[in-house]
Amino acid sequence: MKPAAIHQNLTDANQSSWQMAFIQLAGIINLPYLSSSILLTQRYSFYSALVTVIIGNLILWIIRFGLVKISFNKRKSTLDITHDCFGRIGAYIISFALLLDALAWFFIHTSVASNLLASFFNFRSFSETNHFIQLSIIIGVTSTALCMEGMKSLRILASVAFPLLLITFVGTLMSASSSTTPYVDAISKDLGGSFSLGGISLVLSSSLGSTVDLPTFFRHRRSWQDSINALTIFQVASLLIGIGALFLAQMIHVGLESGEYEVKIFSDQQKYFLSIFLFISAIYANVYNVYSSSVGWEVVAPKSLVGRKEYMIIGLALTIFFISFYNMFSLHGLLDIADSSMMNLCIVLFCFFLTCKIAYKSRNVKEKCLYLLAWLIASAFNMLQVFHYGFISTYVLLTSISIIVFFSFMNALLEKNKKCS
Amino acid sequence: MLVGGTLASNYGMLVAIKSIIVGNLLLWAIGLGILAMTEERNSAVGNIKEYLGKPAAIINSIIIIGAFILWYSIQIDGPTQIFVHLLNGIIPTNNEIRIRLGAGLGFFCSLLSLGGIRLIKWVCVIGFPLILVYQIYAIFTLGIPKNILTGELSFSAISIVLLSWLPGAINLSTFYRHAKSKVDAFLGLSIMTIAHIIFQSFTALILVNEPVQIILKENTQSVFYIIFTSIFVLWGFICINLSNIYFASAGWDTIVPEKFHSAKKYAIIGMLGTLTYTFLQKAFYMGHLERAASNSIACLAITLLVSFLLKIIVKHRLRPSERFINSLCWFFGWVSSIYTQVIFPMEPTQSLIVGVRSTFILYLIILFLEESVWALKQTIFNAKNQKS
Numbered sequence: 001m002k003p004a005a006i007h008q009n010l011t012d013a014n015q016s017s018w019q020m021a022f023i024q025l026a027g028i029i030n031l032p033y034l035s036s037s038i039l040l041t042q043r044y045s046f047y048s049a050l051v052t053v054i055i056g057n058l059i060l061w062i063i064r065f066g067l068v069k070i071s072f073n074k075r076k077s078t079l080d081i082t083h084d085c086f087g088r089i090g091a092y093i094i095s096f097a098l099l100l101d102a103l104a105w106f107f108i109h110t111s112v113a114s115n116l117l118a119s120f121f122n123f124r125s126f127s128e129t130n131h132f133i134q135l136s137i138i139i140g141v142t143s144t145a146l147c148m149e150g151m152k153s154l155r156i157l158a159s160v161a162f163p164l165l166l167i168t169f170v171g172t173l174m175s176a177s178s179s180t181t182p183y184v185d186a187i188s189k190d191l192g193g194s195f196s197l198g199g200i201s202l203v204l205s206s207s208l209g210s211t212v213d214l215p216t217f218f219r220h221r222r223s224w225q226d227s228i229n230a231l232t233i234f235q236v237a238s239l240l241i242g243i244g245a246l247f248l249a250q251m252i253h254v255g256l257e258s259g260e261y262e263v264k265i266f267s268d269q270q271k272y273f274l275s276i277f278l279f280i281s282a283i284y285a286n287v288y289n290v291y292s293s294s295v296g297w298e299v300v301a302p303k304s305l306v307g308r309k310e311y312m313i314i315g316l317a318l319t320i321f322f323i324s325f326y327n328m329f330s331l332h333g334l335l336d337i338a339d340s341s342m343m344n345l346c347i348v349l350f351c352f353f354l355t356c357k358i359a360y361k362s363r364n365v366k367e368k369c370l371y372l373l374a375w376l377i378a379s380a381f382n383m384l385q386v387f388h389y390g391f392i393s394t395y396v397l398l399t400s401i402s403i404i405v406f407f408s409f410m411n412a413l414l415e416k417n418k419k420c421s
Numbered sequence: 422m423l424v425g426g427t428l429a430s431n432y433g434m435l436v437a438i439k440s441i442i443v444g445n446l447l448l449w450a451i452g453l454g455i456l457a458m459t460e461e462r463n464s465a466v467g468n469i470k471e472y473l474g475k476p477a478a479i480i481n482s483i484i485i486i487g488a489f490i491l492w493y494s495i496q497i498d499g500p501t502q503i504f505v506h507l508l509n510g511i512i513p514t515n516n517e518i519r520i521r522l523g524a525g526l527g528f529f530c531s532l533l534s535l536g537g538i539r540l541i542k543w544v545c546v547i548g549f550p551l552i553l554v555y556q557i558y559a560i561f562t563l564g565i566p567k568n569i570l571t572g573e574l575s576f577s578a579i580s581i582v583l584l585s586w587l588p589g590a591i592n593l594s595t596f597y598r599h600a601k602s603k604v605d606a607f608l609g610l611s612i613m614t615i616a617h618i619i620f621q622s623f624t625a626l627i628l629v630n631e632p633v634q635i636i637l638k639e640n641t642q643s644v645f646y647i648i649f650t651s652i653f654v655l656w657g658f659i660c661i662n663l664s665n666i667y668f669a670s671a672g673w674d675t676i677v678p679e680k681f682h683s684a685k686k687y688a689i690i691g692m693l694g695t696l697t698y699t700f701l702q703k704a705f706y707m708g709h710l711e712r713a714a715s716n717s718i719a720c721l722a723i724t725l726l727v728s729f730l731l732k733i734i735v736k737h738r739l740r741p742s743e744r745f746i747n748s749l750c751w752f753f754g755w756v757s758s759i760y761t762q763v764i765f766p767m768e769p770t771q772s773l774i775v776g777v778r779s780t781f782i783l784y785l786i787i788l789f790l791e792e793s794v795w796a797l798k799q800t801i802f803n804a805k806n807q808k809s
Contacts, residue, residue, distance in 0.1 A: 137699050316532045323525045
C-alpha cells in the first residue's frame, strides 16, 4: 500500500491559517462535541469546570502540535502517519476504524439534530410519516450534496457555516440567559472547588478522537507558519467556545449513560437559533467526517471507486446505513467504541512522535508491530470497559495511556538493547 | 410490465395479449422514427433541439427531468410494498418502515447510478435472462387462469399500451446513441419490442396488476418462490430506476452548466427522486403533475414524428418557420391536454387523447394553409412569369 497522499494528487493545497482554523472550528461547534462542557457543568462547580476546560485545552494543544509537526514533511495525512507507525496491515485496520468512526459520528449528528428538530416543530407532512426520518433524510441528502467536491467544498462550507454557527450559538446562549428555571444555574452555582482528573479525562476523551484527524486537514496548508497560526487560532477559539458551552447546561441536559439530550425551550427566539444551529452543525459535521474518513476509503476501496466521486459514494453510503440501521443498535455504544479506538490512535501517534523526537528514529517491523499491538490491546480493553460502564470513563483513558506508554517504553528498551549489543 | 395485468383484469386475457402485441408494434414504429430522425448521436433533448429549437428544448428538459424523477419515486413504491409485506411478522411494519425501506432503495439506486451507462449495461445484460427465467418459473408456479380467453381487439386497450411506453419511446435516442451502428440500434429496438411483449404478457397471463399481488396469490408460500421473487423485484427495480436516471440525465445536460456533467449528476437525480418519494408521494397534486408531464411528452412524440415525416415529404419548398410551428403544435397540444385535465380530472386518458389529437389537428391545419398559400403564390408567380 502506498501512502494516501501518493494515491491521489492533493487538491486545494494552499490554504491560509484562517481557512484551516475555520474548517476545524466549524467542526467542533456542534452539540455532541460540546456535550463534554455541558457534562462538566452538570457534575462540577462552575469554577472547577472552567479550570478543567482550560487545562484540558492546554494538554490538547501539546498533542495537536505533535501531530501537526509529525505530519509536516511530505504533507502526510493521518493514514500516512499510521502507515509509518503501524505498517501496511496496521494502516488497513485503521482505515476500517476511520470509516467506522465516520459512520458512528454520522449516526450521532444526524439522529441528535433530527430528534431535537422534530421535537421543536410540528412540520406539515404529506406522507403521514414521522418527522424524524424525513429530517434525517434531508440532513443526509444535504450533507452528501455538499461533500461531493471534497476539501474544496468543505473549505467554502466552513467559511459560510462557521460565522453562522457562531451567531446562532451566541444567540442561543443569550436568548436563554434570562430564564428563571434552568436545568443548571451555571453562574450562581457553587464557585468553589478545583479541577478534577475525571473532568480532564472527559475533555480529553471527547476531543482526542477528532484530534487524530488534524494531519488529514493540515496537509492542505500553505506553509508551516500557517499551520502553527491555524493551530493557535483553533486552540484559543475552541477554548472560548468550550467555556461558552458551559452555559449550555442551563437549557440542555445530557444523560450520561443514555447519551440523550433534553432541551428546555424558554422562548421562540431561542428555538429558532437552536434549530438553525443544530441543522447547520449536523450537516457541516457530516461533511467534515466524510472528508476525514476519505483517506481510509482511498486505501480500502477498489481503484475505480477512488477519485472525485469518492466523497459522494461515502456520503450516500453513510445515509443508506443510517436509514437502514439507525435504531437497530446502541448508537452511543458504537460511538464510544469507534471514538475510543480513535483516541487510542491519537495517543499512539503522539507517543510515536515523542520517541522519534526524543529517543530514536528507527522504524523496523518489530517496532511497528508493537505499536499496532498497543493500539489493538488498548482498544480491546476499552471496548470491554465501555460494555461494562456504558460510557467512556476516566478508567478508559487511563487504561489506554498506561497500555500505550508501556508498549512505547518497551519499544525504546528494545531499541536500546539493540544498540548496546 | 403491469400494464398487461391491468388490461387483462379490465378486458380479459386474450384482448390484453392482442392489444399488447399491436400496441408494441406501433411503439416499435414510433421508435424507428425517433431513431431514424437524425444522423448524429443525439440524445432525446438533442432531437428536440434540432426539430423544435432551443427554447422548447430547455422547457422539455425540465419536463423530462421532472417526469423521470416522478417515475423514479413511483417505481420505488412497488418493491417497497412487496418487501414491507415480506417483513410483516418479522418486524412491526408501520409507515415509518415503509418510508425507510423506500428511501434506502432509492439511495441505493442513486449510489449505483454513479457507475453511469456502463453499469446500466451490465445490470441489464445480467438482469434480462434472470427476469425471463423468473417469469417462466412464475407462470408454472402460479398457473394460468383459463376462463378469460375470449374477446376482440380493443382500441382503448391498444391506446393504454401505446401511452404506457410513449414517453420511453421518445427518449429512446438517449440510450441508442451508444449503439455501435444504426443497424445495431434497429436490431436492438426489435429485440426490445419482443421483450416488451413477453414481459407485459407475463402479468396478463398471471393476472397481476399491483406489485404486491405477486406474493399474495395462491402457491406463493414456498421459500424458494419468495427468494426468487425478491431477487426479481429488486433487480427489476434497479434496472428500471437506473434507466430512469439515465433518461433524466439527457435533460440535465441541457439546463445545467457543463462543470456539473460528471457522473455525480446521476446520483443527484436519484437523490431528488428519493426525496420526492419521501416527502411528496402522497401529495394530492403529484398525480396531476405526473399526468401533465406524461401528456407533454406524448404531444412531443407526435410533434417529433410528424415533423420528421414532413421533412421527408415536403421537399418541394422551404419551411423557414419549421421550428416555430413544431413548438407551437406541441405547446397547443399540451395546453389542450392540461385544460382537459382540469375539466375532467377523473379521466386521465381523456386529457392525453385530447392533447395528442390537438397537436395532430393543428399540424394538419397549418400544413394545409402552408401548402395552399405556397401553391397559390407559385400559381400567381408562374402566371406573372408567363405574362412577362
